[in-house]
């Protein structure tokens with residue numbers, strides 16, 4: 064049936080209470096979203112599953128929770144103050160702002176070559192290779208006031224822009240804030256752009272107190288903030304988002320082995336959430352795409368239908384798994400003047416470990432789950448009428464915000480009492496929900512849209528023989544199950 068579009072997903076998310084626009088009654092705030100009652104459960108299921116699989120289930124991984132605000136020196140050491148920026152250009156005509164790297168990627172090779180020539184920048188091979196674009200951006204940044212108007216820039220959809228460009232300027236992606244009563248340089252700090260640095264600066268505290276020996280990991284889930292220029296695609300790219308990060312510390316010689324290990328483990332994790340294998344892939348970064356501190360990196364990508372445009376296949380990053388070597392700990396040793404190497408009891412020598420990082424986005428995982436689960440179907444109506452359309456979220460039972468909805472067929476003849484008692488009894492073990500409003504058909508449709516895998520209906524027969532019907536979301540098949548068997552039945556069908 065018809066593919067999921069962004070509009071359909073945003074509309075379902077709002078209709079069912081997964082995601083709302085932030086501050087909606089005031090007209091919203093650009094690219095900022097709030098999670099409603101169902102969204103917060105879905106998000107929590109993702110985070111709980113990650114924590115269970117990455118921390119609880121592993122002897123050699125421990126967790127932590129660092130403050131969002133950190134000493135600004137952390138961001139000097141990490142390189143974010145100096146390097147975490149994009150080059151931006153404004154069009155005086157359209158009043159729109161663009162990222163220069165996005166524009167250059169969309170150009171005809173001659174346009175890129177023309178800009179290179181203007182800057183006296185020499186390159187070999189494809190003008191639009193990532194390597195060349197990165198070098199060219201560096202040349203633009205170094206040259207200062209560069210006029211790009213002679214280049215004939217096209218927009219990312221290959222349309223000529225009637226622009227009148229401003230000169231490109233650098234824009235740091237970190238969100239600034241001031242601590243205390245005065246807003247001056249001395250009180251300036253940043254909202255963290257990644258959770259990882261909280262782990263690095265606590266590395267020795269954690270190693271010592273938890274008495275870890277290599278290889279071992281430190282995991283953290285938390286909010287991160289980036290003043291992204293080009294936000295959009297719903298919760299795919301926002302300025303406030305949540306990360307799930309593992310920093311795995313290993314002897315420096317072992318990084319490539321662990322990079323392979325974590326890439327496979329993390330891909331399998333997304334599969335275990337029920338995401339279709341055909342929509343997931345691992346994309347190794349080419350050498351010219353790597354951050355300067357990274358020896359190798361694999362992205363786990365999901366194919367989002369709404370990122371598919373023109374010739375683009377729609378692959379979007381869910382997680383990056385990177386060999387960061389000893390870069391981070393080296394930088395923190397250098398900037399703090401503190402030694403971060405330690406005596407590893409297993410190796411019996413003093414080591415400064417290297418790091419393999421697995422950095423995932425909670426919101427992007429939620430978006431991938433919603434996109435993957437969204438289906439529209441035509442289902443036969445009870446009578447002989449036209450088939451009707453139903454929207455169903457085929458979330459795996461473990462991810463679904465509601466596991467079981469209990470529905471009294473009508474609000475009389477003892478059915479409401481039995482339904483109430485059943486839902487109260489189920490609540491301790493399952494995410495259970497009670498709904499007595501509207502026709503039974505409408506209640507089923509609502510639960511289909513919420514992704515609820517099971518609906519238990521209390522009907523006339525229940526009062527006679529203590530059985531209920533269990534309706535399966537995907538097949539819409541119904542079975543009669545004894546009231547006292549409902550829990551076991553659900554457990555058996557959850558897997």
Ligand code: ATP
Nearest residue numbers: 291299300301304380381382383422423424426427
């Ligand atoms: P992108 O290239 O898409 O901007 P990135 O490579 O900068 O992402 P990382 O710094 O590797 O991203 O961050 C790790 C993860 O955090 C990403 O894989 C993504 O899931 C999530 N993430 C990063 N930036 C955002 C954002 N602006 N909104 C939502 N999630 C994000």
